[in-house]
Amino acid sequence: MDEDAIDFVVAAWLEDGQWQVSRLPRRTGLSQRTLIGALSAHPADNGVIGLVSVAEDFFIVARTDRRESRYLLSDVAAALDWPLAAEVLDELDLPLPEDEDLDELTPAGDLTLLRDLGMSGSELAILSEDEELYPDEVLSAIARRLGFGNKYESLFEARA
Numbered sequence: 001m002d003e004d005a006i007d008f009v010v011a012a013w014l015e016d017g018q019w020q021v022s023r024l025p026r027r028t029g030l031s032q033r034t035l036i037g038a039l040s041a042h043p044a045d046n047g048v049i050g051l052v053s054v055a056e057d058f059f060i061v062a063r064t065d066r067r068e069s070r071y072l073l074s075d076v077a078a079a080l081d082w083p084l085a086a087e088v089l090d091e092l093d094l095p096l097p098e099d100e101d102l103d104e105l106t107p108a109g110d111l112t113l114l115r116d117l118g119m120s121g122s123e124l125a126i127l128s129e130d131e132e133l134y135p136d137e138v139l140s141a142i143a144r145r146l147g148f149g150n151k152y153e154s155l156f157e158a159r160a
Helices: 031-040 076-080 083-091 121-126 135-146 149-157
Strands: 006-015 018-024 048-055 058-062 071-075
Touching: 006 031, 006 135, 018 058, 018 149, 031 048, 031 058, 031 076, 031 083, 048 083, 048 135, 058 076, 058 083, 058 135, 071 076, 071 083, 076 083
Parallel strands: none
Antiparallel strands: 006 018, 006 048, 048 058, 058 071
């Protein structure tokens, strides 16, 4: 997978009750292993959240707390074209989709991975399945809902 395919990788974590947000190098999104390694480097009260957008096609929300890593892949069909998505499906112990399963967006993984931070699984499912939204728009909505939207948006304004 080419680094240029990674739109962005963002890490977010709570430190002393305050959200910290950092844009990570795109290369950290090239594999599940490098993503979790980069996220694990940050101190965190409740684990570290990774938000990854790939080729304006799909996104991954990852959460790791040094004991375990949990994932949400926005569309299982991405695993047929993108190694990172295939690695996440493998981590989730799910098979690659069949061609007949590709008619609509189908998220895979843990829809409850942000529940303790205030975002229900149903909210995450609704956002993930909205075919009108691009991955960056969904990830921005997640950041706003969790309470770090301004810090998240400022990461992109600084590079504009």
